[in-house]
Amino acid sequence: MSATMPNALMIQGTTSDAGKSTVAAGLCRSLHRRGVRVAPFKPQNMALNSAVTADGGEIGRAQALQAQACGLAPHTDMNPVLLKPNSDTGAQVIVHGRALANMEARAYHDYKRVAMEAVMQSWRRLTTQYDFVVVEGAGSPAEINLRDRDIANMGFALPNRCPVVIVADIDRGGVFAHLVGTLDCLSDEERALVRGFVINRFRGDRALLRSGEDWLERRTGLPVFGVLPMLKGLHLDAEDAIQTGQSSAGQGARLRVVVPVFPRISNHTDVDALRAHPQVDLLFAPLDRPLPACDLVILPGSKSVQGDLAALRAHGWDTQIARHLRYGGRVLGICGGMQMMGRMLHDPLGLEGAPASVAGLALFDYDTTLAPEKQLRVVEGRLRPGGQPVRGYEIHMGVSTGPALAQPAVDLAHGPDGARSADGQLMATYVHGLFDAPDACAALLAWAGLEQAQPLDLAALREASLDRLADCLEAEIDIDRMCGRA
Incomplete structure (x- = not known):
């Protein structure tokens, strides 16, 4: 060289x-x-x-x-x-x-x-x-x-x-x-x-x-x-690409999960473990189509929560989610999705657009106010009520407050996080990577209605995929020559 x-x-x-x-x-x-x-x-x-x-x-x-x-x-x-x-x-x-x-x-x-x-x-x-x-x-x-x-x-x-x-x-x-x-x-x-x-x-x-x-x-x-x-x-983390309308279902899939694709959806890798799970049929659903019949709706992260909530409403998904709950379905909100599930969203400084306050979906009794300081931290804790270990991370600009947070979804090392409803149909959290730990994944799927839910180790799948990818490169490419190390 x-x-x-x-x-x-x-x-x-x-x-x-x-x-x-x-x-x-x-x-x-x-x-x-x-x-x-x-x-x-x-x-x-x-x-x-x-x-x-x-x-x-x-x-x-x-x-x-x-x-x-x-x-x-x-x-x-x-x-x-x-x-x-x-x-x-x-x-x-x-x-x-x-x-x-x-x-x-x-x-x-x-x-x-x-x-x-x-x-x-x-x-x-x-x-x-x-x-x-x-x-x-x-x-x-x-x-x-x-x-x-x-x-x-x-x-x-x-x-x-x-x-x-x-x-x-x-x-x-x-x-x-x-x-x-x-x-x-x-x-x-x-x-x-x-x-x-x-x-x-x-x-x-x-x-x-x-x-x-x-x-x-x-x-x-x-x-x-x-x-x-x-x-x-x-099973590798995607940069941004999402395949909408395409089911992940395998032969043994018994639980259907739907994730609406917001215009500014973020960290959709939160559901990578579900895409890989043999018992789960996961669908990224475009908002311009009706909410498909499913067991669990996951409201994912968002880079523009008020804007994405407006898009959800414009396509009638707010009423369709309410109908899903009336028929006994489950809803989980992660980060921006958690903020949407509360009563109000306040952006007094205009951090995501013009300063405004808008009504949330009112599924939980808490409000969220956007603040300029972004919360960035790796977190560890245990899922409620079973105590399964959770390890993930937080990336958000909002601070949520309200009575519903007294019944948290996760106990983290720095304090409780999120909310669970008394009827067991609703859950919300700021923790990304909630499904990545095997036992937590199985517990969450059981909560969503999957009988005999199996654990899935996403970290092990990623390691195996990286090795498989490297094996392929080594079989097809002279690595030392390409890298100038020959």
């Missing part, structure tokens, strides 16, 4: 959801298994799924998963800039794990010079602490309208002389056009950093692809490092 280049590799993609996060996670696990002290890094991430770090900050869940692949606790340096969209043109800007402000796109574009300083501070710390850093880009480097002041792709790679591999999703179609077109959109200096390509999500006879690979290598002068097959059944 050139002395001017760091011990690092940046995974960029021809499009969003090309597989950058997955390839980066597999590469992290592969290098970790070889004894390399490796860490993940994403300069700028835009996602509504986030995780709380060991140093008490907030980063994208994909980088937390990649940290797990490296055998590390997640740290804010692994994702120094996180953007959490709260409208089509604006986002909450989080730097080194702390929310700074809500900014419109143009204001953030001007702020990028400052953001780049934070990115470089984290980069310098990681490259001095670890033997190798796996860097993930965002979106595509071919977005030439965003090239000015870019900190997410080539705008980061070029000044740091970070070599790049470009990933493309063949399942979308047009993979060779995607790769050649992306390369053609780069400057000569940027193209010089590209080591080669990885083709992702291939199905079929590999022999039928070889002529295309040969053409691509002749056309670009760059190697195809490998072709990764379509891997199904991986």
Whole structure:
């Protein structure tokens, strides 16, 4: 490797959801298994799924998963800039794990010079602490309208002389056009950093692809490092993507769970354990369709609680949830979903839009007031009433108060959390990751009506998925050659 280049590799993609996060996670696990002290890094991430770090900050869940692949606790340096969209043109800007402000796109574009300083501070710390850093880009480097002041792709790679591999999703179609077109959109200096390509999500006879690979290598002068097959059944944290209207049901599913997809849904990874559970049929339901018949409705987190509650009402889901309860169904609210279940939502400072107070669903007797200081902490405790261990995290800006909180859902080390109704149909909590612990998962499913509910160990499933992913990369790619370690 050139002395001017760091011990690092940046995974960029021809499009969003090309597989950058997955390839980066597999590469992290592969290098970790070889004894390399490796860490993940994403300069700028835009996602509504986030995780709380060991140093008490907030980063994208994909980088937390990649940290797990490296055998590390997640740290804010692994994702120094996180953007959490709260409208089509604006986002909450989080730097080194702390929310700074809500900014419109143009204001953030001007702020990028400052953001780049934070990115470089984290980069310098990681490259001095670890033997190798796996860097993930965002979106595509071919977005030439965003090239000015870019900190997410080539705008980061070029000044740091970070070599790049470009990933493309063949399942979308047009993979060779995607790769050649992306390369053609780069400057000569940027193209010089590209080591080669990885083709992702291939199905079929590999022999039928070889002529295309040969053409691509002749056309670009760059190697195809490998072709990764379509891997199904991986239990890995999603960056943001949700498949609405698609059931997770297996043959043994006996409990149906519905999660409404809010316009600003966040941390939908809370139900990953249910998507993987063999006894559960989980459905992410679009709001523009009626609430399907089910046993349990989970109101998930939200980046814009008042706005998402308005969307819920606009599509009649408030009355449909009330009908679901009249027929004996269960409702669980998590974080923003918990806030919606109370009597009132107050935003006196306009933290999520114009200052306002709106009525909640009035399923519980408490109110929530948004406050500027975000609660960020890893939590441990026990589920009520059975005492099953729970470990998760809190990410919220609201403070809830009211009589219903005297009957909490969870006892945490720092105090009680959430609420349970006297009739047993309702539960609310600020704790993300409530289903991740095996015994707590089984207890919650039993509460929802599943007889002989089985525990499911999501952490073990994630570990097995990371190993399976690394096995695939090692079988299909010369890792040392791609990383410049040969």
